[in-house]
Amino acid sequence: MVEGLKEYTISCKGLKNGASTYSFLLDNDFFSQWEESEVLSGEVRAEVELIKASTSLHLSCHIEGCVVVECDRCLEPLTIEISGDSESDSTFDGSTEENEGVVIDSVEEEIQLADYLYQSVLLSLPYSRTHASTEECNPEMLAKFKIVTEEEFERLTASEGSLAESPEAAKLAELKQMLENKE
Numbered sequence: 001m002v003e004g005l006k007e008y009t010i011s012c013k014g015l016k017n018g019a020s021t022y023s024f025l026l027d028n029d030f031f032s033q034w035e036e037s038e039v040l041s042g043e044v045r046a047e048v049e050l051i052k053a054s055t056s057l058h059l060s061c062h063i064e065g066c067v068v069v070e071c072d073r074c075l076e077p078l079t080i081e082i083s084g085d086s087e088s089d090s091t092f093d094g095s096t097e098e099n100e101g102v103v104i105d106s107v108e109e110e111i112q113l114a115d116y117l118y119q120s121v122l123l124s125l126p127y128s129r130t131h132a133s134t135e136e137c138n139p140e141m142l143a144k145f146k147i148v149t150e151e152e153f154e155r156l157t158a159s160e161g162s163l164a165e166s167p168e169a170a171k172l173a174e175l176k177q178m179l180e181n182k183e
C-alpha cells in the first residue's frame with residue numbers, strides 16, 4: 001500500500017455490524033499515486049456505505065466530480081464531469097474454535113479502498129473522450145493526425161492569411177499541402 005493512500009483504508013476493528021458511511025475526496029494527490037494514469041488530475045467526491053453482517057460485507061459507492069484526461073482527438077487536457085454508482089460484496093475469512101460457525105477475525109483486517117475507488121473512476125469515464133467539437137481541439141494536432149477533413153482544416157486555419165509570415169503558418173500550409181497530396 002502506497003503511503004499516500006492510507007487515508008483510503010478503513011479498519012475493520014472499529015466497524016460495527018450494520019451500516020457505516022464514509023466520505024472521501026479523490027484529489028490530485030490521489031490520482032498522482034498511479035503512474036501513467038489515464039486520469040491526469042481531478043477532484044471527485046466518493047460516498048461509501050458499508051453494511052457489515054456477521055460474515056459478509058456489502059459496499060456501495062457513489063462518485064461524483066471532475067477529472068482531467070487527454071482528449072482522444074488532439075491529446076490536449078480535457079475536463080469531464082463524472083458520476084457513477086458501484087457495488088461490491090465480500091466475505092470474511094477466519095474462524096475461532098470457541099464459537100459455532102464462522103466469525104469475523106477483524107483484528108488485523110482492514111479494507112483498502114484506494115484501488116476500488118480508482119477503478120470506479122475509470123469505469124465512470126465515457127467511452128469517447130473528446131472536446132465537444134473539433135473547434136475546441138488544437139487544430140495543429142488535428143492536422144498532424146490527419147483527423148479533420150480538408151474543409152474543416154481550411155476553416156480551422158482560416159486566419160492563416162494574417163499570419164502568413166509566421167513559421168507556424170508556413171507549417172500549417174505545409175500540412176495542408178500534405179493533406180491535398182493525400183487525396
Ligand SMILES: [Zn+2]
Pocket residue numbers: 071072073074075076130131136137138
Ligand atoms: Zn481535443
